[in-house]
Amino acid sequence: MPDSAGRRSWDSLESISSEVRVCTRCSLSETRINAVPGEGSPVASVMFIGEGPGSQEDQQGRPFVGRAGKLLDNLLSAVPIERRDVYITNIVKCRPPNNRDPQPVEVEACGPFLDAQIELINPRVIATLGRHSLVHFFPNAKISRDHGRIMRWRNRILLPLYHPAAALRSSRVMQATASDFERIPEALLAALSPKRTAGRVGESQSSYEPAVEGASGASPETDSGERQQSMF
Numbered sequence: 001m002p003d004s005a006g007r008r009s010w011d012s013l014e015s016i017s018s019e020v021r022v023c024t025r026c027s028l029s030e031t032r033i034n035a036v037p038g039e040g041s042p043v044a045s046v047m048f049i050g051e052g053p054g055s056q057e058d059q060q061g062r063p064f065v066g067r068a069g070k071l072l073d074n075l076l077s078a079v080p081i082e083r084r085d086v087y088i089t090n091i092v093k094c095r096p097p098n099n100r101d102p103q104p105v106e107v108e109a110c111g112p113f114l115d116a117q118i119e120l121i122n123p124r125v126i127a128t129l130g131r132h133s134l135v136h137f138f139p140n141a142k143i144s145r146d147h148g149r150i151m152r153w154r155n156r157i158l159l160p161l162y163h164p165a166a167a168l169r170s171s172r173v174m175q176a177t178a179s180d181f182e183r184i185p186e187a188l189l190a191a192l193s194p195k196r197t198a199g200r201v202g203e204s205q206s207s208y209e210p211a212v213e214g215a216s217g218a219s220p221e222t223d224s225g226e227r228q229q230s231m232f
């Protein structure tokens with residue numbers, strides 16, 4: 001039901017997904033085969049947010065199931081994280097024709113779904129995949145400069161990552177992406193620092209802060225096994 005300001009709210013991920021699947025809020029609904037709401041753990045510590053569904057995703061109604069999805073699975077395995085323990089979605093839930101960039105009006109129309117997913121899942125870390133996802137949170141950020149930086153967004157940690165499709169096109173980007181994924185445990189630890197609660201959900205998105213470098217102070221070699229169980 002809409003609130004007093006006319007905003008919609010949902011009480012479960014399932015109710016969001018149900019509405020996404022029949023959504024006609026923007027023109028992407030006219031060309032999609034299937035909307036792709038997202039999937040994964042409803043209590044995920046890490047939420048991956050891509051730009052929009054591709055051809056395979058459009059056909060199957062699931063996020064990251066094509067070649068880029070297979071690479072994402074491999075990158076997660078190397079951390080290691082199980083795919084079922086994270087949540088994966090996109091900025092826009094329907095495929096832009098010919099994989100064009102999502103248009104601002106489409107991003108805005110789809111925004112309430114993403115906002116509600118973030119609020120319900122309440123992830124410690126948001127890992128953006130690609131430029132469009134990053135600038136949704138930090139409009140002045142640059143993926144070529146900021147990938148792999150551990151940032152704070154509202155009361156969460158945000159880790160910008162290249163889109164796996166970009167990694168498939170460039171060995172340089174592939175190498176950087178593999179290295180950036182290795183920072184996920186550090187990002188999770190940074191999320192536990194007191195600064196995590198310094199901001200409030202609903203604050204302006206302009207709270208861009210420098211990277212939190214070396215925030216963990218912990219040795220990955222000494223605590224990785226325990227951390228993987230407790231954090232993912």
Ligand code: SF4
Pocket residue numbers: 020023024025026027028029035092093094106109110
């Ligand atoms: S992209 Fe989002 S807003 Fe547009 S039709 Fe699909 S679900 Fe609705």
